[in-house]
Amino acid sequence: MSPSAVPAAHGSTWNTIAPDEAGFDEARLAEAVAFAQAHDSPWPKSLFYPDGRYVGNVEWNESGPWSEIVGPVRGRGGPAGLVLKGGRIVAEWGDTARTDMTFSIAKSYLSVLAGLAVQDGLIADLDEPVGKSVPGPFFESARNAPITWRHLLQQSSEWQGEIFGKSDQVDHNRQIGPGADNSRKGQKRELNAPGSFYEYNDVRVNLLGYCLLQRFRRPLPDVLRARIMEPIGASSDWEWQGYETSFVEIDGQRMQSVPGGGHWGGGLFIGARDHARFGLLMAQGGAWGGRSLLSAxxxxxxxxxxxxxxxxxxxxxxxxxxxxxxxxxASAYWALGAGTNVILVDPENDLVAVLRWIDGASFDPFLGKLYGAMA
Known part of the structure; x- marks a missing residue:
């Protein structure tokens, strides 16, 4: 991708490209967009059901001692998104500037922050036990001492404990995706050796966020803003909110540790256009305008x-x-958040797509229509 394809900073005009010039059939691309617009997420706009239950608690069949919402929650917008080809907008729909909650897409932002920590030498070796560089009680037990940074990043740590009032047990037996059965979610199970078993566990991801905060010794939103979001010209509207229980003191300063999603409120509040810039940075191998921000x-x-x-x-x-x-x-990959929110990165086709609030069952059909529109 040529440097000229990098969009100017937020507030400036983002270059567009006609579908036929970008290699799309215009009518079929319009059909894909119309499909996304017509298949809104089934989640209530307030993110609370009429009986007062938070969507996350319903989605993941969660109740009991760890289900309390401890971070901010804001109502959502409607379906929105955009498709970039060569860094230029080929399609856009809905309110792409609205700073909605984005749920587990925040996990992929944490992954990028971990990459910056590696670049800075704050993480010397992904296979080193985290407890060697992160002080405190979280890795002192025989159970947790062998856990490495790689384990946390791959969600295979099997860490056991409680952080910010949430126990790892809350996501035991959790399933995600189509056909997920969460009837046993939260039921305690026998743990496996670190690195041997995958489990999608938000408490352990929140632990990773805390560990990165301990290494950077400054709030992660500040690091992300200075190192990634400002250089790629993102807006100043996005926020990364933690929990009322997640404040810690580092070097005499009170800081808030941020979570990897909106499971209990909080997380990343951001617009689709900012997500698209972030995805474009990934598609370009971490480079932006000739400057390397993240190691390829x-x-x-x-x-x-x-x-x-x-x-x-x-x-x-x-x-x-x-x-x-x-x-x-096969080289494509994506960040995925409940609701359904997606940043699709396809370096092979020089393509980035962002979806906000599409019905989860409609994600695959949308991709079929999007890729079917490519000549």
């Missing part, structure tokens, strides 16, 4: 299949294995 080597590691789940890298989903999307290159 880190991105390669980030999207390598995990030994415990072939379609998962470092907090990014990969187009691999039985769940691979038909017609989408």
């Amino acid at each position: 080597d880190w991105i390669a590691q980030m999207v390598a299949p995990s030994p415990t789940l072939s379609n998962y890298g470092f907090l990014w989903w990969l187009n691999r294995g039985p769940s691979a999307k038909a017609g989408v290159p």
Whole structure:
């Protein structure tokens, strides 16, 4: 991708490209967009059901001692998104500037922050036990002492404990995706050796965020803003909110640790256009306007299949294995948040797509229509 394809800073005009010039059939691309617009997420706009239950608690069949909402929640907008080809907008719909909650897409932002920590030498070795560089009680037990940074990034740590009032047990037996059965979610199970078992566990991801905060010794939103979002020309509207229980003191300063999603409120509040810039940075191998912001080597590691789940890298989903999307290159990958919110990165086709609030069952059909529109 040429440097000229990098969009100017937020507030300036983002270059567009006609569908036929970008290699799309105009009518079929319009059909894909109309499909996304017509298939809104089933979640209530307030993110609370009429009986007062938070969507996350309903989505994940969660109740009991760890289900309290401890971070801010804001109502959502409607379906929105955009498609970039060569860094230029080929399609856009809905309110792409609205700073909505984005749920587990925040995990993929944490992965990028981990890459910056590696570049800065704050993480010397991904296979080193985290407890060697992160003080405190979280890795002192025999159970947790062997856990490495790689384990946390691949969601295979099997860490046991409580952080910010949430126990790892809350996500035991959790399933995600189509056909997920969460009837046993939260029921305590026997833990496996670190690195041997994959489990999607928000408490352990929140632990990773805390550990990165301990290494950077400054709030992660500040690091992200200075190192990534400002250089790529993102807006100033996005926020990354933590919990009322997640304040810590570092070097005499009170800071808030931020979570990897909106499971209990909080998380990343951001617009689709800012997501698109972030995805474009990934598609360009971490470079922006001739300047390397994130190591291309880190991105390669980030999207390598995990030994415990072939379609998962470092907090990014990969187009691999039985769940691979038909017609989408194996090299494509995406950030995914409940609701459904997606940043699709396809370096092979120089393509980035952002989806906000599409019905989860409509994600695969949308991709079929999008890729079917490419000549």
